[in-house]
Amino acid sequence: MNAMTRRIVIGTAAVSMAASLAACGKAGDGDTAGGGDSKTIGLLLPENKTTRYETFDRPIIEAKIKALCGDCEVKYNNAAQDTETQKKQFDALVTQGVKVIILDSVDYKATKSWVQQAEKKGVKVVAYDRLAEGPISAYVSYDNEKIGRLQGEGLVKALGAKAKDSNVVMINGSPTDPNAPLFKKGAHSVLDGGVKKVVYEQDIPDWSPDEANKKMGAAIDSLGKSGFQGVYSANDGMAGGIITALKKQGIKVPVGGQDAELAGLQRILAGEQAFTIYKQIKPEAETTAEIAVRLLKGEKIDDLATTKVTSLTGEFKDIPAKLYDAQVVTKENIGSTIIADKVYKAADICTAEYKAACAAAGIK
Secondary structure, X not given: OHHHHHHHHOOOHHHHHHHHHHHOOOOXXXXXXXXXXXXXXXXXXXXXXXXXXXXXXXXXXXXXXXXXXXXXXXXXEEOOOOXXXXXXXXXXXXHOOEEEEEEOOOOHHHHHHHHHXXXXXXXXXXXXXXXXXXXXXXXXXEOHHHXXXXXXXXXXXXXXXXXXXXXXXXEEOOOOOOHHHHXXXXXXXXXXXXXXXXXXXXXXXXXXXXXXXXXXXXXHHHHOOOOOOEEEEOOHHHHHHHXXXXXXXXXXXXXXXXXXXXXXXXXXXXXXXXXXXXXXXXXXXXXXXXXXXXXXXXXXXXXXXXXXXXXXXXXXXXXXXXXXXXXXXXXXXXXXXXXXXXXXXXXXXOOHHHHHHXXXXXXX
């Protein structure tokens, strides 16, 4: 199912929109002025370069909504990292009378006017994973600054006794993702005192592995092969591009990541990547689904969204939120975390190329 899901989503945004609109064009779906749709929840995800969204987030959210509300429908779209596409998808849901939208924004700053217009029409927006700007009804994510600290700590630990004498390259996430500056801030809070110096730092638009690869190449050209002793990568996808650039030059240094992507886990077992950050997507996704269903039914969410947050601009305060924890995953604890939690089976990770590495790590 996952492979099929991925293949389907790679289609163009236009086709995706057309399919969505066709599915929503039925009479009585809340299209009439003043009407409302009490059985439909919109789900808008930002991109498909990061494998987690199609493999985990979408199916988990859809399944949980269906379990809580058997006759509810989920209208799904992926923006393929395009803000204008996501705006059209969002506006289409509002026009169709959808009253609850789960939004994982491409560009968090761009969403303010969308959410404000939606609120005027009685539409409740749940910010998922990334805190969108605007009068959001609820927000579910992780303590993202803490994740940055975990990344920093993971890299310092990987550098070991040489950490204080080590120069580090930082390849940060997309400037349009509100989580990226929090990851960066958290990582800096550890690295600025834990290593000698951050000698090269770049933000990567769209979390692009190709762009991360190019920037790592530029860092090597600028610093020389021995000018740095470790690399902070804000996620696993970019870590793949970074490691390719390092291997091309014959450089072996610790590289960290995030998201516990399958390819990242395999690189960790092969000794190419030092660590990743494992964020339990299932509780995040299921809590979001439950909040969306309750909002659709007009029920309270206080017991689910137990804390309050302020938007990154500081304009929107006291947003009900639930923030989950994460943990560092290395070769030593893949078995007790990723496999034990059934994120991936050993067979998924231990393909022919990685069988020996799995055996050495005690994964069967």
